[in-house]
Amino acid sequence: MLKGYMILSILLFSIGIVGLISRRNIIVMYMSIELLLNAVNLSLIAISGDLADSSAQVMSLIIIAIAASEAALFMSLFVVLFRNRASLDVNLFTILGGKE
Amino acid sequence: MSTFLILLPLILTLLFSLATVPILVWMERRVAALIQDRLGPNRCNVNGIRLGGIVQSVADMMKLVFKEEFLPSHIKNKFYYLAAPSIAFMSSFLTFMVIPYADNVTINEQTFTMQALPTDLGVLWFLAFAGLGVYGIILGGWASHNKYAILGSMRATAQVISYEVAMGLSLVSMLITYGTISLNEMVTYQSQSFFIFPAWGIILQPLAAIIFIVTAFAETNRAPFDAAEGESEIVAGYHTEYGAMKFGLFFVAEYIAMAASGALIVTLFLGGYQLPYLSTQDLINHFELVLWLIITFAAVTSLLFLAWVKKHNILVMNGLNETKIYTTVIVGFTLFAIIVMSYYALGFGNASTVGVMLLQFAVFTVKLFFLHFLFIWVRWTLPRFRYDQTQKLGWNILLPLSLVNIFITAIVVVGVNYGN
Amino acid sequence: MGIKVVKRHGGTFLEKMYVQAVFGGMKTTLKHFTANLSDASNIPTLCYPEQLPTDITPRYRGVHRLTHRKSDDSIACVACFMCATACPAKCIEIVATEREDGVDEKMPAIFNIDLLACVFCGYCVEACPCDAIRMDSGLYSVIGDKREDFIYDKAKLLSIKGISKEEFSLAK
Amino acid sequence: MQNEVLFAILALISIVSSIVMISAHRPIDSALSFIVTLISIAALFALVNATFLFVVQIIIYAGAILSLILFIIMFLNIKDENLPDEKYKNRWLLGTSIIITPFSLILIDLILRSDIAVHALRDEKFGTIKDVGATLFSQWILPFELVSILLLVALIGAVTLSKKEA
């Protein structure tokens, strides 16, 4: 089971990286990042279950908390960017500071 | 056998939650009618038997089930359109699964929990699936391709998301008070006394109770927080484009969500299945006395009820004589119950654990229906909040209040424990 | 005539909390609920159609009826189509035929009024040159289970009795 | 045995839905399939008795974050012309996965060869809220406080960012 969990985690991580690299849609990219975090969480939990140690669970709890703050920041960024560019294309988001 | 024992409570809970829906709808309509000086539905009958109008709810449900499943032609995403009501239904049904109906029963050294899912996650489970219910609303609104639907679903979503915060925080203060997250333990805690009062959540934490009840109203999109389906501006909100049983699922989901919130409020704040001052052990120890009290109570109530029926059941439909049948059934049933109870009360047999379980279940149901009455009562009293007022209430008033409540609770709990 | 300035409610903190208002409202509705539950006879709802309204004046337009001739009690209508022409709802269906009994030349073979379409405007009564159609039947409740129940044919319309003094057609 | 079967089903669901997530054209499809991934991952948590993490995953990820994303997608009313023009999306996906495959194969191979199965004894309390909470507030108290500050910062940052320019 542990090996299964690890393999699944690797697969999900790879899928996340594929999505992150090959897509230009900013929402899909964000969700790919979340998928990476989830893959890591999965392996952490599996190991914690196998070691009967709660520390890894706490770690993934903190990761989830970070993901939540990331989500909040991303959403506000994304709303601002969409308002300015009216597109989800990351290639258009080239200017990160100031006004054009 | 073990699979059966796992599935049985699930199925029983499903049946219980489904059976409450027609009764709730009936209550909603009759109470609304009486509040507004009307009579409410009283015509629908099966060969003259009307059951005070419950037959009408059954007929409505049957109509929804047998109506043609209609798919508007402009719907582009049929899968999402069809999935939305199922999601709403499933999640509201799942929230019902962790409510304890009675104390744990021990028969032949084996302990049975009176919960559909014997998990100690309790409140967290409720929060998790109440949150998932939002997807039904979002998808329903989005897949309908309709401005009313999308406006309604945005309102509902924003409202549910923002009130979840205040709800969770008011729960935190209850968790601190009870020192547990398992609902069953919470109920057991509430069987104690607090000075002369029963130690119910509503007495220990009145502020949290009010905040939780208000947020529960908002979470279930009930009036006065039903701007999401404000008929005067956005037709029917997120289920504008739904018909037949797809609408029926949304409808049932709303009522089950209401029933589940009511059950949670009962469990958290109204002592759950407990009678005030009486713990499970007390009941079991003095079971015969309790039975005698129940016998008296049953006799008096059924007589009063019969007198009421005789006085008010004036309108006679074609078919059987309704009043006569009611009288026969009620008298017969009461007599039967009294005989059965007397058998045990006179000490011929011992069924105290099961008897107490049934009593507690009855107490729970009565409390639940009182809560439903409260829901309905509020709906037909208070006017609908404007959408911005809803948000303002949630973020500006309930959230700070619940935060303050957490601080005070924590300080008090720490202080009390420090003293010990 | 100045403008009357009404003092606005809800200024004080207590009123802004709405607690009093909310519970006051709940008290009112509960009072109605308990009063109606304990004695339903005070509810002003009429159990229509078992109970019928009693406060309707005879001038109120009821279901149509076809009058008879005073001389031989036969149908007064001559199928002139004036009622059908005047009807804004087009609810009157007439098929005319030759009258063989020598009283007159023409009579309706079919005279149907679709009461579901009828708007009870009374124009047909006004239009009738023979006083053959009237709305003085005193029937203000039309009850039926099927759509067909609401289509009154010639025989039915002739069989309805009027409540006014003049039973027969007044046309000469 | 039961657990293995459940694991296989859940693993399949999570992989398929995550693939759908990265390859769907419309963001709403991606988001909805991602919800499926998240819920199946939550179920995988529950399978190793991490019940608290299961609930947290559902409440925070599936309940809050994803509904926020869906809400934003609905709120901004994203139309097809707002989406990036990804003509060669499938080629890109194929190419990237060809590049990634060897790495993941190496990792999987490593996992399969390694001897990591420990199977420590798990008591009943493992994964419950009490257990996780005790660990969190004893050993991990500093990261916990840091994360709370991070959350606060993120909150303020989000509000500042999304405020309309005056």
Add this chain to the structure above:
Amino acid sequence: MKIIVNDTAVECKEGELLIDVLINNGIEIPHFCYHQDLGPDGNCRMCMVEIKGEKRPQIACDTFVKENLEVSTKSNRINAVKRSILEFELLNHPVDCPICDQAGECKLQDYYMDYGLYESRLSTAKTKKGKHIDLGSNVMLDQERCVLCMRCVRFTSEITKTGELGVMGRGDHAKIGVAPNRKLNNSYAMNVVELCPVGALTSKDFRFRQRVWFLDSAKSICHGCSRGCNIHIDYNETKYASEKVYRFRSRRNKKINLSFLCDFGRLSYQELNEPFEAISWDAQTVIESLKADKKVALVSPSLSMQQLQAVKEFSENHAIALFSLAYTDENFGDDWLKTKDISANFAGVQDRHISTSQEEFEKSLNNASLVLNFDHKFLKDKAFADKEVIHFSTSSCEHGSVYAIANFAHESGTLINCDGIWQDFYATKYPCEAPRLIELLETLR
């Protein structure tokens, strides 16, 4: 030449009757006995006008125009005169307008509303006369309603020269009637119904069927024979009954039929209402059938020019031998309106150069495996064992597959009559259930 009517100048020609000038210029002039195709009689006195220089009002139907004649048709004096004449005409007239079929197109009603509106001064009982008298030839007479304008009498004596009708009795008791043991019996008899300005003469087939104000009217041409008499088709559709044609009325055309119609033509509307069995249109099946090797088509000479042209083009496209056979009935023709050629557009068939040879048609018919019949009566009841027959028909056919097409009430088109006059006719306003032939042929292209 000019005259002045009510202070306005009106153009006219030398030798015209004043009433004709007034009618042609749309100036309202009430009249009963005058009819443009029957000429003046001068007995009703309704067309009184005031002429400058004359002491008394004069009747317009017996006055010829002359240069600078000043005429007034609506002075107070004239109105008073008309009113008294009307009162006289109406003295014994029964007030049974609700029963009377003329109500709605009755001159007496109109004039009473325009000039009458007086209280009755009759103190004695009204004179009773015969009602409900069957004159024969579908005509019913009600003597009480008669205003004795004598249009019908003049029609039978001057136009048909049969003289069945006459006036009997004097004064109050004068009434129209036929001689004992005689009936109104000629093939133009029903024209008297239309000529009658009031409801004295009504036709049996229209009696009590429909009130005239419910009827719509379409300008059309009678398809009964090659004369091409101009008609109005009176039809309607109500909430409770589907579309029905109720009658044909003549439409005045000085070159062809004046204001008259033969009884046969007048009653030919009944065919238009007859339902018949047909199969629903299926272009694919017909296209399959059209792949047959030898094909022959027979087109009715009663179709319009447009339909004939469409059929001709269709036949040329699909290599079909096209024929048309004339309808002739020696007994039908007479020396006035009726012609021996009872098809409506045989001249049109010749104009389109469609073969009309009987022998050649028989020859092609024997060789053909597919026969197309465009509404021709010749093939209606014929059965062929070895041939497929497709009918495009406006009436029932006994064998073969029958596709219904719209009849001429639902069509607009052009006909050429026996004198070579091209005339247009127009469809009724309700759509026909059956499709139009031209549209069907369009789908077979």
